[in-house]
Amino acid sequence: MTTNSEPIDLTPLPIVIVGHVDHGKSTLVGRLLHDTNSLPEGKVEELKAQADRRGVAFEWSYVMDALQVERDQGITLDTTRIWFKTPNRRYVIIDAPGHKEFLKNMVTGAAAADAALLVIDAEQGVSEQTRRHAYLLHLLGVPEVAVVINKMDLVNYSQERFMTVEAQIRKYLRELGIAAKAIIPVSARDGININKRSDDRGKSRMGWWKGNNVVSALDSFTAQNAPTEQGLRFPVQDVYRQGDQRYLVGRITSGLIRVGDQLQFSPGGQTARVQSIIDPGQTNNPSASLSTSLTSGAGQSIALTLDEEIFVERGHIASHRNATPVETNTLNVRLFWLDKIPLNKGDRLVLKLGTAEHTVTVADIRRVIDVETLQPDPVNNEISHNAVADVTLRSRSRMALDAFVDHRATGRGVLVRDYRVVGGCIFEGAVDLAAARHLTAVDQTVTQVERLQANGHAGGVLWLTGLSGSGKSTLAMALQRKLFERGDQVYVLDGDNVRQGLNNDLGFGPVDRTENIRRIAEVANLFADAGFIVVTAFISPYREDRDNARAIVGNKFREVFVKASLAACEGRDPKGLYVKARAGEIPEFTGISAPYEEPLSPELVVDTEHQSLEAAVAKVLADIDRSAIRSGDEKRKAG
Amino acid sequence: MNHLDALEAESIYILREAKNRFEKLALLWSLGKDSNVMIRLAQKAFLGQLPFPVAHLDTGKEFPETYAFREQYAKEWQLDLIDDDCPPIEDVDIDLEPASRFAARKSLGLKQAVKRYGFQALITGIRRDEQATRAKERVFSPRGEDGAWDFRDQPPEMWNHYNTDFPPGTHIRVHPLLHWTEVDIWRYIQREDIPVVPLYFAKDGKRFRSLGEEGITFPIDSTATTLDEIIEELEATRAPERAGRAMDHEAEDAFERLRAHGYL
Numbered sequence: 065m066t067t068n069s070e071p072i073d074l075t076p077l078p079i080v081i082v083g084h085v086d087h088g089k090s091t092l093v094g095r096l097l098h099d100t101n102s103l104p105e106g107k108v109e110e111l112k113a114q115a116d117r118r119g120v121a122f123e124w125s126y127v128m129d130a131l132q133v134e135r136d137q138g139i140t141l142d143t144t145r146i147w148f149k150t151p152n153r154r155y156v157i158i159d160a161p162g163h164k165e166f167l168k169n170m171v172t173g174a175a176a177a178d179a180a181l182l183v184i185d186a187e188q189g190v191s192e193q194t195r196r197h198a199y200l201l202h203l204l205g206v207p208e209v210a211v212v213i214n215k216m217d218l219v220n221y222s223q224e225r226f227m228t229v230e231a232q233i234r235k236y237l238r239e240l241g242i243a244a245k246a247i248i249p250v251s252a253r254d255g256i257n258i259n260k261r262s263d264d265r266g267k268s269r270m271g272w273w274k275g276n277n278v279v280s281a282l283d284s285f286t287a288q289n290a291p292t293e294q295g296l297r298f299p300v301q302d303v304y305r306q307g308d309q310r311y312l313v314g315r316i317t318s319g320l321i322r323v324g325d326q327l328q329f330s331p332g333g334q335t336a337r338v339q340s341i342i343d344p345g346q347t348n349n350p351s352a353s354l355s356t357s358l359t360s361g362a363g364q365s366i367a368l369t370l371d372e373e374i375f376v377e378r379g380h381i382a383s384h385r386n387a388t389p390v391e392t393n394t395l396n397v398r399l400f401w402l403d404k405i406p407l408n409k410g411d412r413l414v415l416k417l418g419t420a421e422h423t424v425t426v427a428d429i430r431r432v433i434d435v436e437t438l439q440p441d442p443v444n445n446e447i448s449h450n451a452v453a454d455v456t457l458r459s460r461s462r463m464a465l466d467a468f469v470d471h472r473a474t475g476r477g478v479l480v481r482d483y484r485v486v487g488g489c490i491f492e493g494a495v496d497l498a499a500a501r502h503l504t505a506v507d508q509t510v511t512q513v514e515r516l517q518a519n520g521h522a523g524g525v526l527w528l529t530g531l532s533g534s535g536k537s538t539l540a541m542a543l544q545r546k547l548f549e550r551g552d553q554v555y556v557l558d559g560d561n562v563r564q565g566l567n568n569d570l571g572f573g574p575v576d577r578t579e580n581i582r583r584i585a586e587v588a589n590l591f592a593d594a595g596f597i598v599v600t601a602f603i604s605p606y607r608e609d610r611d612n613a614r615a616i617v618g619n620k621f622r623e624v625f626v627k628a629s630l631a632a633c634e635g636r637d638p639k640g641l642y643v644k645a646r647a648g649e650i651p652e653f654t655g656i657s658a659p660y661e662e663p664l665s666p667e668l669v670v671d672t673e674h675q676s677l678e679a680a681v682a683k684v685l686a687d688i689d690r691s692a693i694r695s696g697d698e699k700r701k702a703g
Numbered sequence: 704m705n706h707l708d709a710l711e712a713e714s715i716y717i718l719r720e721a722k723n724r725f726e727k728l729a730l731l732w733s734l735g736k737d738s739n740v741m742i743r744l745a746q747k748a749f750l751g752q753l754p755f756p757v758a759h760l761d762t763g764k765e766f767p768e769t770y771a772f773r774e775q776y777a778k779e780w781q782l783d784l785i786d787d788d789c790p791p792i793e794d795v796d797i798d799l800e801p802a803s804r805f806a807a808r809k810s811l812g813l814k815q816a817v818k819r820y821g822f823q824a825l826i827t828g829i830r831r832d833e834q835a836t837r838a839k840e841r842v843f844s845p846r847g848e849d850g851a852w853d854f855r856d857q858p859p860e861m862w863n864h865y866n867t868d869f870p871p872g873t874h875i876r877v878h879p880l881l882h883w884t885e886v887d888i889w890r891y892i893q894r895e896d897i898p899v900v901p902l903y904f905a906k907d908g909k910r911f912r913s914l915g916e917e918g919i920t921f922p923i924d925s926t927a928t929t930l931d932e933i934i935e936e937l938e939a940t941r942a943p944e945r946a947g948r949a950m951d952h953e954a955e956d957a958f959e960r961l962r963a964h965g966y967l
Contacts, residue, residue, distance in 0.1 A: 074706035074890075106942075147832055147884060168859040172841075175861040290704055301716070302723045306750055313748075315716045315863075344711055344747040363704045365715035367750060378723065402859055416864045478864040485859050485866055 076147060076154035077287050080174045082201065083183035084193035088214040092183055092252040093146070093157055094124030096278060099259040102148030103127065124252065152283045167196070167450045168402040171488065174200060179208035179285040181278070182233070186225055186249070187218045190232045192436065198233075199435045199452060202240040203400060203490060205472060208285040209237070211247040212278060217254050221269040239438055246281040249273055290363035294318040295387035297466070297474050299418035300329070300380045304367065311342070311367040312376060314419065317473035319384075320361045321368065327382040329374070330464035331391045336370040379420030381464045381474060389464045389474060394427065395457045396492045399447070399479070403486035407447040407455075410575040413486070415457060417477035422463050425575060428456035455489070458579075460612050467491055515595035519553050523592035524693035525585075525617045526684065529604045529663060530626030531655050532641055533633035535672040535680070536601040539626060542681045543599050547688075555591055557584055558601040572652050578609050585613035592620050597693060605654045607661040622691060623666040624684065628673040630655050667691075707891055710883055711744060716863065717842055717879040718748040718826065722755070724867040725824040725875065729785065729816070732757040734769050735914045736899045737828035737880055740888055742780060743897050744879060745826075756783040758825075760812035763788060764805075764916040772900045790815060802919040803961055810965040817874055824875040832884040833944055837962070844876045845869050846965065885944050886937045893930040904928050913944050 081089045097103045107127065115122040146157050158173040174180065180201050184194055201209055211233055219225040226249045237244055249270060250257040256270060257277045276284070296319030304311045321327075325338045343357045343366045360366045370376075381389050401407050407426060415424045431440040432453045447453045468475030468490040479487040516522050526543070528536040540556045547554040563570075567583055570576040581604050591598040604610050614621045633655065634642040645653035652658040668687050670680045688694060704712070721728060730745060730753065732738045745753050759773060777784045789812030795804050816822065829837050841857055843865035858866045869875065880888070892899060902911045902922075909922035910933075923942070927933040 074887075075709060169857070172859045172861060290709075301719050304750060311750065313719055315712060342750065344708075344715055361704070363709060363712055365712040365719070365748070414868075473862070476862060478859075478861050480868055483868045483870050485861070485864070488859075488861050 074154065075287070076149075076156040077179060077282075077285060078156050078158060078177045079179045079181060079282065079285070080158045080177035080206065081181045081183060082170060082174060082197040083212075084185065084188070084191040084197075087183045087185040087188070087191070087194070088125075088252050089183045090125030090127075091123065092181070092212060092214060092250070092258075092278070094127035095252045095255055095258050096157075097127060097146065097148055098124070099255055100148050100150055100279065102146075150279050150283055153287075155282065167200075168485075170197060171200060171204070171400065171402065174204050174206055175488070177206050178288045179210075179282070180206045181210055181212050181282075182244075183212045183214050184229060184233060185218075186213050186215045186229055189229045190236060194233070195236060196435050196450070198237060198240060198242065199433075199438075200400060202242055203398060203452065204488075205468065205490070207288055208245055209242050210245045210276075210278075210281040210285075211237075212250050212252075213247065214250050214252050216249045216256070216270060217251040221249075221251070223249075223270075223272045226273075245284055246276040248276050248278060248281060250278060290361065291318040291472075292320055292361040292363075294362070294471060296321060296325075296327075296383050297389065297418075297471055298327075298382040299420070299474065300376055300378055300382065301419050302378055303376065309369060310373065311369060312382075313365070313367045315365045316360060316362050317418075318362045318471055320359055321366070321382075322359045326385055327370070328385045328388050329376050329380040329382050330389045331462040332375075332380070333388075334374045334376070335385065336372040336374045339369040339371045342367040379418070381418055381420075389466050389471075391462050391464050393459050393462060395424075395459070395463065395465065396430070397455055397457055397477075397489035398452065398492055399455045399487055399489040400452050401447045401449065401487045403481065403484065404449050405486075406449070407453075407487070409445070410573065411481075413457075414480040415459065415463075415477045415489075416480060417463065417465055417491075418474050420463070422459040422461050424457040424459045425578070426455055427458040427575065427579070430454040430456060454492075457489075460608060460615075465491055512593075512595075519595045521552055521595075521597065522620065522693050523553075523595045524597050524620040524622065524688075524691065525588045525592050526597065526599045526622050526624055526688070527588075527604070527610065527613060527617075528599065528601050528624045528626050529610060529666075530672075531628065531630060531633045531660055532603055532653075533636045533638060534626045534628040535677070536603075536626045538677060539670065539672070539680055539684070540599045540601040542677060543684055546681060546685060547597055553594075553596045554599065555596050556599045556601060557588060557591075562587070574606070577606065578612075581606075581609040581613055582616070585616040588613075589617045592617065597688070603654050603660070605658065605660040607664070610663065620692065622668065622687070622693075623663055624687075625663045625666040625669045627669055627671045632673045707887070707894060710887055710891070711747070713882060714741075714744045714879040715748040717865070717877065718745050720865055720867070721824055721826055721843075721877040721879075722749070724865075727821050727823045728755045728826065728877075729820065729822050730755060730757045730826040731813070731828070732759050732773075732782070732784075733828065733914075734759065734765065734773055734900060735828070736888055736892060736903060737830065737883075739776075739897050739899055740883075740891055740895075741826065741828045741879060742782070743891075743895055746780070753780075753782060756785050756820075758785040758787075758816050760809045760816070761786050761788050762805075762808050762812070762916055764918060766900070766902060766914075766917050768900050768902050769914070772898070776898065785816065785820070787812070787816065787819070799961075805916070805919050806961060806966065810961070814965060822874065824877050826877045826879060828880050829878055830880050830883050830885070830888075837881075840876075840878055840881055841866070842878050842881055843867060844878065845873045846876060847873065886934060889930060889934050889937065893934065903933070905932075 081093055083089050098108065111126045112122045148155055158177055182198055184190060213226055213229050230247050248257055259277060259279045297317045298321060299314055299317060300312050301314035304313055321338060321341060323338050323341055326335055327338060328335045341357050341360050343355060343360050343364055383389060409426050409429050411426045413424055415422045429445060429447060432447055432451055434441045435452060466475040476490045478485050479489065528540055530536050537558055540558060544554050544556045562584055567580050570580045584600055584602060588598045588600055610623060637643060641650060644650045645656040654660050670683055672680060730741060789808040792808060794811055795807045799807055829840065831837055831840065841860045860866060900914060902914060904910055905925045905928050908924060908926060910925040910927060911922045914920060925936060927936045
């Protein structure tokens with residue numbers, strides 16, 4: 065890191081001002097700027113003159129509501145930023161709009177803040193947006209919060225009224241787990257308790273208040289430092305090549321990287337050592353802007369080189385081996401939804417986390433949260449505009465991530481649909497995440513080699529796919545008989561033994577079909593690990609699902625396309641299903657009312673329309689004997 | 704990490720993000736202090752050399768010192784410079800106030816560059832503290848096909864996840880200096896020894912605080928002849944940075960209207 069004599073307190077503390085529409089946020093800010101001598105010269109005079117020209121009374125909120133449209137509508141539209149300083153510190157205020165429609169802007173503002181002032185109208189008390197905003201502060205993890213009970217002038221500076229509203233908000237915040245640094249009675253319009261204690265003002269009727277004013281509350285906030293003490297997270301942003309050298313670039317989100325460190329890249333788990341680190345450094349010579357360092361820490365944008373050429377790309381997260389992110393395909397999140405089109409189970413979104421992007425499906429909406437009561441909403445099963453919900457997301461690709469409580473930057477993400485950011489989420493320390501975190505492979509007492517020697521073959525999965533009636537089950541059963549008779553360990557997974565038990569909670573829609581296939585693949589994988597040759601007989605119509613199964617099982621997966629034309633299958637119709645499907649009695653029937661995506665490059669194609677069953681079985685057996693499943697013969701002999 | 708390091712790291716992240724997300728990209732080099740800082744940041748982000756062209760929207764009306772600066776540093780920094788002339792004043796909306804109309808040539812020049820070179824994104828050096836309208840900007844800010852900015856309905860932007868997915872036809876402004884303030888810029892210029900057009904330093908009691916074209920940009924009263932003195936002056940002043948820009952003050956919403964129609 066560079067060194068220079070610049071004082072650290074140049075960094076402004078980003079604060080967000082939130083609260084219900086019309087509770088006086090912009091007025092508070094205007095007054096705060098004025099009372100700390102932070103307004104540009106002539107600004108108030110300029111605005112007063114404008115108000116005169118319009119024939120309206122000057123309002124302090126005009127300072128912030130600088131856009132024409134805002135003045136016309138009388139509400140703040142978007143976040144604005146403004147800088148000010150007290151004798152103790154610099155601040156940048158992010159003024160967030162309170163109007164419900166503009167929640168996305170409030171979230172944009174609050175997501176950038178280290179501290180928040182929650183403004184409540186003393187007369188109106190805690191209102192819907194007060195609760196919603198407080199909830200989002202909690203959700204976004206804004207570290208420091210103080211409450212301003214504004215418009216005390218409208219309630220005759222009543223201590224009793226203050227205490228009522230104070231109790232209201234304190235109770236709500238306590239339920240959220242937010243401890244307010246201060247709850248302050250204020251009249252922004254009259255400038256009371258902004259920068260001076262009310263009892264400093266002779267005529268004030270709030271002499272009863274002995275606590276903080278707004279400025280002293282702000283000065284009591286703790287600034288957030290870059291989390292260098294935490295475990296390393298370095299999301300790879302890009303890979304640059306210069307000559308022969310390959311540089312991984314990105315911004316360290318937590319921890320430290322040192323030259324010589326062994327880094328692990330998730331997902332995937334590849335490792336390599338750090339050969340050199342290039343940080344932006346301080347340079348007076350642009351052509352020599354490559355300044356190297358031995359250590360870089362959280363917050364820095366760096367480039368680094370590795371001692372080995374391993375496969376790394378944007379989206380990978382580098383960490384140290386003893387404290388890696390979680391890898392998972394299924395994720396529990398708490399989500400806030402900002403789109404006008406509601407979110408439903410089965411919907412697809414893009415989840416951006418770190419520098420990675422994953423296509424995810426909403427596998428489950430566990431509960432929609434009523435922010436008024438903080439209770440699950442029993443009525444809604446879709447997530448509407450501005451709602452908060454607990455959701456399970458599933459991705460086909462492996463995701464590397466953290467629980468938000470462990471690592472903020474890699475513990476949250478934004479959701480994109482149709483080119484729009486439609487929501488955000490934080491990753492919970494939920495069941496699967498917690499399980500994944502503590503999951504360590506226990507060494508088996510029987511090794512794969514021993515199983516192979518005992519069985520005479522390795523485990524493997526023959527994944528039969530094809531239309532209903534193409535002959536998958538018939539082929540599977542015939543294969544099982546043959547393999548068993550020659551002494552192989554074999555088992556068939558089909559609709560009868562899987563759908564009735566393990567998967568009896570699943571239907572036939574696309575999402576459930578996907579989950580059906582995923583579970584079958586996992587079970588097949590376990591059987592194969594146990595040394596079995598598994599034959600699965602499922603239509604498995606979606607290419608992506610089969611590819612997912614292949615990803616789960618790995619290189620012992622063999623896709624067998626059981627091929628027969630739709631006409632042939634419909635002609636056979638062993639279970640009378642096509643007749644029912646044609647009559648509309650079975651919805652989403654593959655080949656009739658739902659698609660079948662033929663394999664593009666299966667290991668084997670078996671044509672049951674032009675081939676006998678015996679020939680088909682022989683063909684598959686021959687394939688098994690050529691494959692890695694049988695490669696164990698040699699090893700057995702050798703052993 | 705000190706303050707300037709943190710600002711720098713954030714800007715480098717933004718520049719690298721722009722490079723990763725957009726194939727056709729350019730940096731708008733106004734030749735002012737901010738865009739020179741941006742070039743330094745880009746040199747650091749991309750390990751010495753800018754991987755995209757820089758565009759100067761030339762109205763032919765810059766100060767002679769500004770042109771001299773362009774010639775010297777385009778060469779020294781090995782920039783791939785695009786310096787096409789902006790369309791003539793006759794092409795600009797006649798209803799705009801005089802100085803705004805003059806400034807709007809830049810908006811047309813920008814649209815022309817986007818069209819001519821097919822840029823998907825342009826990196827510009829605006830900052831939130833300059834002007835209330837710019838305060839509302841996003842780091843990655845979409846523009847319609849005509850360059851218009853819909854400030855009433857901006858997408859949310861959270862946690863360094865910038866909006867990089869846009870329907871075809873949209874173009875993006877990328878703002879790597881949005882979070883900097885004027886005095887940050889000068890402190891960084893001092894720390895990094897970044898050259899600037901000499902007009903920023905006081906001569907005969909006047910200096911340019913914000914540098915635009917001749918005729919619509921005016922100097923302020925100042926005695927600051929060194930970087931230290933400029934920083935000191937800015938720490939003390941309560942006057943706005945763009946006070947010397949005629950187009951900001953012709954009407955209450957003059958600058959907002961300029962920006963809504965594609966100005967920087």
